[in-house]
Structures are given as C-alpha cells and as structure tokens.
Amino acid sequence: MSEHKQGVVDALREPWRSMLDENPRAVRGFWVGSLVVLLLLAFADVVVHHHEHFGIDGTPGFYSLYGLGACVVMVLFSKFVVGLVLKRRDTYYDD
Amino acid sequence: MIEFPPGLILVLGALLMPVVGGMGSRVLSLLLPLATLAAVWMVPDGAHVTMPFMGDMELTLVQWNPPTRVFATIFSLMAFGGALFAFNQDRKIELPAAFVYAGSAICVTFAGDILTLFLFWELMAVGSTIVVFSGNTEAAGRSGLRYAAVHFLGGAIMMAGIIAHVFALKAGGIEHPLLLKYFQFGPGGFDGLAFNGAGDIAPFLILIGILINAATPPFGSWLADAYPEASESGTVFLSAFTTKTSVFVLMLLFAGTEVLIYAGLMMAVYGIVYAILENDMRRILAYSIVNQVGFMVCGIGIGTEMALNGAAAHAFAHIIYKALLLMSAGSVLYMTGKRKCTDLGGLYHTMPVTMWCGIIGALAISSFPWTSGFISKSMISQSAADNHLMLAWFVLTAASAGVFLHAGIKFPWFVFFQKDSGLRPPDPPWNMKAAMIFFAFLCIALGIWYEPLYAILPYQNAAGGDKLYEPYTISHVISQLQLLLWSGLAFFLLLPVLKRTLTITLDFDWFYRTFAPGLWRHVLRPIVVVMGWTRDVLVDESKGFARAMTRADAEASRLSLFREWSLGSAMVLITFMLFVYLVVGFWT
Numbered sequence: 001m002s003e004h005k006q007g008v009v010d011a012l013r014e015p016w017r018s019m020l021d022e023n024p025r026a027v028r029g030f031w032v033g034s035l036v037v038l039l040l041l042a043f044a045d046v047v048v049h050h051h052e053h054f055g056i057d058g059t060p061g062f063y064s065l066y067g068l069g070a071c072v073v074m075v076l077f078s079k080f081v082v083g084l085v086l087k088r089r090d091t092y093y094d095d
Numbered sequence: 096m097i098e099f100p101p102g103l104i105l106v107l108g109a110l111l112m113p114v115v116g117g118m119g120s121r122v123l124s125l126l127l128p129l130a131t132l133a134a135v136w137m138v139p140d141g142a143h144v145t146m147p148f149m150g151d152m153e154l155t156l157v158q159w160n161p162p163t164r165v166f167a168t169i170f171s172l173m174a175f176g177g178a179l180f181a182f183n184q185d186r187k188i189e190l191p192a193a194f195v196y197a198g199s200a201i202c203v204t205f206a207g208d209i210l211t212l213f214l215f216w217e218l219m220a221v222g223s224t225i226v227v228f229s230g231n232t233e234a235a236g237r238s239g240l241r242y243a244a245v246h247f248l249g250g251a252i253m254m255a256g257i258i259a260h261v262f263a264l265k266a267g268g269i270e271h272p273l274l275l276k277y278f279q280f281g282p283g284g285f286d287g288l289a290f291n292g293a294g295d296i297a298p299f300l301i302l303i304g305i306l307i308n309a310a311t312p313p314f315g316s317w318l319a320d321a322y323p324e325a326s327e328s329g330t331v332f333l334s335a336f337t338t339k340t341s342v343f344v345l346m347l348l349f350a351g352t353e354v355l356i357y358a359g360l361m362m363a364v365y366g367i368v369y370a371i372l373e374n375d376m377r378r379i380l381a382y383s384i385v386n387q388v389g390f391m392v393c394g395i396g397i398g399t400e401m402a403l404n405g406a407a408a409h410a411f412a413h414i415i416y417k418a419l420l421l422m423s424a425g426s427v428l429y430m431t432g433k434r435k436c437t438d439l440g441g442l443y444h445t446m447p448v449t450m451w452c453g454i455i456g457a458l459a460i461s462s463f464p465w466t467s468g469f470i471s472k473s474m475i476s477q478s479a480a481d482n483h484l485m486l487a488w489f490v491l492t493a494a495s496a497g498v499f500l501h502a503g504i505k506f507p508w509f510v511f512f513q514k515d516s517g518l519r520p521p522d523p524p525w526n527m528k529a530a531m532i533f534f535a536f537l538c539i540a541l542g543i544w545y546e547p548l549y550a551i552l553p554y555q556n557a558a559g560g561d562k563l564y565e566p567y568t569i570s571h572v573i574s575q576l577q578l579l580l581w582s583g584l585a586f587f588l589l590l591p592v593l594k595r596t597l598t599i600t601l602d603f604d605w606f607y608r609t610f611a612p613g614l615w616r617h618v619l620r621p622i623v624v625v626m627g628w629t630r631d632v633l634v635d636e637s638k639g640f641a642r643a644m645t646r647a648d649a650e651a652s653r654l655s656l657f658r659e660w661s662l663g664s665a666m667v668l669i670t671f672m673l674f675v676y677l678v679v680g681f682w683t
Contacts, residue, residue, distance in 0.1 A: 019515075038581060041576055044577070048569055054488065064577040064581040066492065066578065067496040071589075072589065074500070078371040079592055086601040087599075093609070
C-alpha cells in the first residue's frame with residue numbers, strides 16, 4: 001500500500017521536477033499557497049450564501065466540488081473514451 | 096456624415112497597400128483600421144443606404160442592426176491590434192488579404208438585407224483563404240484548399256436557402272418576391288425564416304450555411320485544420336472574424352431558436368475534449384474558439400434580451416483575449432519555430448512579457464473576476480439559470496470549469512513552465528510586444544470598467560430600465576473563483592494523465608481527408624476501371640469482330656480518307672435497296 005502511495009506522489013511530482021530542481025521553495029510556496037486558498041474558498045460558503053436555481057446549486061461547497069468533479073470527468077472521458085478511439089500519431093495525414 | 100459602409104475603407108485601402116509598398120504601406124496598415132473605427136462611430140443613427148443591383152433588385156449597404164455597433168467596433172479594434180502585431184512581417188499579400196477579410200466582416204454587420212450580407216460573406220471567405228495560404232508552407236496550401244472548399248460549400252448552401260426562400264414566397268402567391276422588402280432584416284422584413292412547416296427548407300439551409308462558418312460540429316473541423324497552419328500573425332486575424340460574424344448573423348436571424356441551445360452546448364464540450372487531447376499549442380487555442388463560440392451560440396438559443404446581450408458582450412471580450420492568446424503563442428512560434436507542447440516548456444526564463452500577456456489572456460478566457468471574460472460570460476449562464484434551463488446551466492458551468500483546465504492552465508503550463516526544454520529565446524520584437532500589452536490591458540480594463548461595453552450592447556432595455564446587469568456580486572465572484580480554482584486543482588492532480596503525446600485526434604475532416612480519397616482509391620476507382628474494361632470489350636472488341644466479318648469494308652476504312660465516303664455509300668446503297676424493294680412491292 002505504502003509503495004503504491006509513493007508511486008502516486010512520485011507521479012504527481014514528476015511534471016514539476018525541472019522546476020523543483022531549479023527553485024524548490026517557489027514550487028512549495030505555490031502549492032501551499034494554492035491549497036490554503038482552495039480551502040478558504042471552499043469554506044467561504046459558510047458565510048456567503050449562493051442563490052439557488054436548481055436545488056443543489058445553493059448547497060455549501062457545490063461550486064468547488066462541481067468544478068473539480070466536472071474536470072475529472074471531462075479529462076478521463078477525453079483520455080480514455082474519445083482518445084482511445086480517435087487518437088492517431090501526428091504524422092497520420094502526412095503518410 | 097458617413098454614407099457608405101465603413102468596412103469598405105479597409106477593403107479598398109487593402110488594395111492600395113501593395114501599390115504604396117514599403118514603409119508607407121506599414122503606416123497605412125495602422126491608420127486604416129483606426130479610420131474604419133472612426134467611420135463606424137460616425138455613421139448616423141438612422142442611416143439607410145441602398146443601391147440598385149442587377150436591374151430590379153436593391154442592396155442595403157448600410158443599416159444599424161441591433162448588434163451592429165458592438166461587432167463593428169470590435170472588428171475594427173481587432174484589425175488594428177492584428178496589424179500592430181503583424182507590423183514587422185514582410186509577407187506582401189497576408190495583411191491586405193486580412194484587411195479585405197476584416198473589412199468585409201464589418202460590411203456584414205452593416206448589411207441591411209440577406210443578399211448584401213451574402214456578398215460580403217463570400218468576400219470574407221476569399222480574404223481568409225488567402226490569409227491561410229500566406230502561411231506559405233505546403234501544409235498551409237493544402238489546408239487552405241480544404242478551407243476554401245468548405246466555405247464555398249457553406250456559401251452555396253446559404254445561397255440555396257435564399258433561393259428556396261424566393262420560391263417559397265412565389266408559391267405563397269407573392270408576385271414580386273425579389274423586392275427588397277422581402278430580404279431586408281428587421282421587423283416585417285426577412286421573416287420567412289420562422290421554421291414554419293416541413294415544406295419550407297429555406298431556414299434550414301440558411302442555418303446550416305451559417306453553422307458551417309460558426310464551426311459547429313460536425314461542420315466545424317475546418318477551423319482546427321486551417322487556423323493553426325496560417326502564419327503567426329495570420330492566425331491572430333483568422334481567430335476573430337469568421338466565427339464571430341456567424342454569431343452576429345445567428346443573433347440577427349435565429350435568436351431564440353431552441354436547437355441552438357443544444358448546438359452551443361455541444362460545441363462547448365467538444366472544444367474542451369479535443370483541446371485536452373491536443374499537443375499543438377495553436378490547435379489547442381483553435382479548439383477553444385469552438386468552445387467559446389459554443390457559449391455564444393447557446394446564449395442566442397436562449398434568446399432572451401439578456402442572453403443576447405451576453406452573447407454579444409462575450410463575442411467582444413472573446414475576440415480580444417483569444418487574439419491575445421494567439422499572439423502569445425504566435426510570439427513563441429516566431430521566436431522558437433516550434434509549436435508542439437512536447438517541444439516547448441520553461442520559456443518563463445526568457446520570455447516574461449509573452450508569458451504574462453499569455454497568462455492574462457488565459458485568465459480572461461477562463462472568466463476570472465476582474466477580467467473581460469467574467470463580465471460577459473456570466474450573463475449567458477445567468478440567463479440559463481433565470482429561464483430554468485437546467486441542462487444548459489449545468490453544462491455551461493461544467494464547461495466554464497473546463498475552459499480553465501484546457502486553455503487557462505494547459506496553454507501557459509505546457510508552453511512557459513513544466514519541463515525545461517532548454518530553449519532560451521528572448522521576447523519578440525517591439526511591435527508584437529506592444530500589440531500583446533495593448534490587448535492584455537483591454538482584457539483587464541474591460542473587466543473593471545465594463546460600463547462602456549454594456550452601453551453599446553444590442554438590447555438596452557433588457558433589465559426593464561434598470562442597470563443592464565451587475566456582474567460583481569459577492570456570491571458571483573466567490574462561486575466563480577471556487578469553480579475555477581478547484582478545476583485548477585483537478586488539472587494538477589491529473590497531470591500524469593495529461594502528459595503530452597505526439598498525437599492528433601481525428602475529427603470530421605477525416606471523412607474528406609482520408610475516407611473519401613480512400614473510397615475513391617479502393618472502391619470507386621476500381622469499379623470505374625472495370626466498367627472501362629467492360630466498355631472496351633463490348634464496344635471496341637465487337638467493332639473488331641464486325642471488321643473481321645466484313646473484311647472488304649475494313650480494308651477500305653484503313654484509309655481514313657475513304658471512311659466518310661464508305662459510310663455515305665452504305666447509306667446510298669441501303670436507300671437504293673429500299674427503293675428497289677418498294678418498286679418491286681408496288682409492281683407485284
């Protein structure tokens with residue numbers, strides 16, 4: 001389990017590697033700052049009331065979770081449904 | 096007093112540019128758009144200019160349609176920004192062609208009837224095709240041909256719709272269906288476009304003709320095919336006019352047509368899905384044009400005055416930030432010669448101006464508060480909510496989150512950050528930087544001082560005399576930030592999945608790029624060849640057979656001099672025999 005977990009963290013770090021090598025403090029600062037902002041925003045709903053039009057859109061935390069969820073669904077759908085069927089090498093039309 | 100279509104300043108001025116040449120033509124390229132902008136604003140309110148056409152018909156060259164002011168203004172501004180960005184390039188034809196294209200788009204917004212609109216619509220296709228060709232590569236040439244074919248087909252379909260409309264009028268008992276009053280826009284004019292009855296195909300044809308230009312799937316693959324093949328400055332021009340002119344025409348003719356809601360939603364999602372999979376930075380941005388136009392088309396489908404205002408405002412804001420994004424991408428291409436995300440990255444080291452302008456464009460397209468996208472797009476979503484269009488609202492909201500993902504973060508991340516590609520190009524020449532800074536300024540300025548834009552929106556009484564729309568409520572700002580930043584988190588969590596690959600994603604253009612040629616090569620052509628053989632066997636071989644049977648005749652015909660004569664003599668012979676037969680028959 002812990003090995004698998006390590007794999008996930010590594011996979012998440014991988015795209016940042018060259019920037020981590022160059023300026024690890026900036027990258028960490030970006031991540032910590034972003035996470036704080038995200039949490040503050042999510043909990044802002046305790047104070048800010050959203051006018052609801054369709055029932056669930058007034059629920060606290062709706063926009064945060066909907067944004068996250070919609071994007072995860074769209075990426076996975078693109079990558080593993082559309083991509084699987086329609087993806088070709090980029091020289092496809094040159095051949 | 097301006098008594099001619101302001102767009103003609105650009106169209107005719109463009110023809111002058113190659114004659115002037117050199118520095119004069121460069122200065123002209125900055126002055127013409129400004130003169131056009133001034134002319135647009137100097138057209139008097141009640142202007143109505145007509146001219147005779149083909150005998151008994153009339154064209155309305157100048158008329159204020161409800162959305163004219165907002166579209167004509169942004170088209171002129173865009174021509175200026177584009178010309179500034181293209182100031183240092185020395186392709187002779189590209190800029191004049193782009194001006195013909197932009198000028199005829201402005202003429203479309205002032206057209207008072209469908210025929211005038213059609214004429215300038217076709218001129219746009221000509222101008223834009225030349226802009227694609229000016230990419231000056233073999234790929235651009237081929238792509239330009241496909242682009243031209245699609246657009247002239249679209250034009251033909253639209254013309255067929257207009258003609259069908261004439262026939263429908265005639266069938267309805269109208270004696271002179273070619274009179275101007277049956278073609279002009281506005282109340283009581285071109286009203287044959289209600290979808291009334293299955294027999295009337297005119298509105299369907301015209302709608303399809305417009306949707307082809309709006310890049311609605313499945314007619315829309317020309318956009319991602321052609322735009323990224325143009326030059327770095329050419330793509331900036333191309334991104335602005337064709338699809339937004341279609342938005343203008345849809346708003347004029349098809350506001351409130353329900354099918355457009357679904358067409359728009361489909362475009363919004365399609366753009367995201369294809370952009371997520373794409374590796375070419377300018378093609379990512381091309382797909383996101385389709386996504387953004389989807390928002391506008393959906394707003395037009397909703398059709399309330401607020402939704403239409405939202406669509407018009409969004410077109411205005413979109414042209415600026417999309418041009419800005421493509422200028423940023425164009426600068427990268429200009430300085431590095433590379434356009435694939437897999438080849439780029441780490442450019443923040445040496446291209447700070449390009450990066451910051453790209454980021455501002457990215458924030459604006461994502462509709463961050465205090466950028467131009469926020470004050471326009473939220474009007475469309477709000478109209479969907481106010482009209483209880485649940486599906487539309489949920490899809491639009493998901494698509495808003497998706498915009499940040501596929502354009503807002505993906506473009507800057509893969510081009511300017513991510514892995515270090517080792518490339519260290521400086522920022523581009525001054526004029527490119529100036530154009531980017533100008534448009535970046537507009538993106539933010541519009542987000543803060545939105546009143547001047549709201550003041551020229553088509554329907555000033557949408558809110559019943561109150562303030563047109565208030566974008567900045569606490570709930571709006573907070574919910575938008577939540578939606579966007581949490582979708583940003585999704586991007587970084589899914590980065591391992593989003594790793595760029597050297598791939599493209601097949602689109603509808605596969606049918607005319609691979610399927611149709613394949614069908615010809617492997618099925619139709621063999622059939623034709625076999626049919627040819629069959630014909631040879633049946634006709635030629637049987638001729639040879641006949642010749643063998645009548646050897647004497649064949650010898651005569653070997654000398655072609657006698658061929659005609661021998662045929663004549665056969666006729667004479669047959670006639671003589673018939674005569675003999677007749678005489679003999681008569682005698683007995």
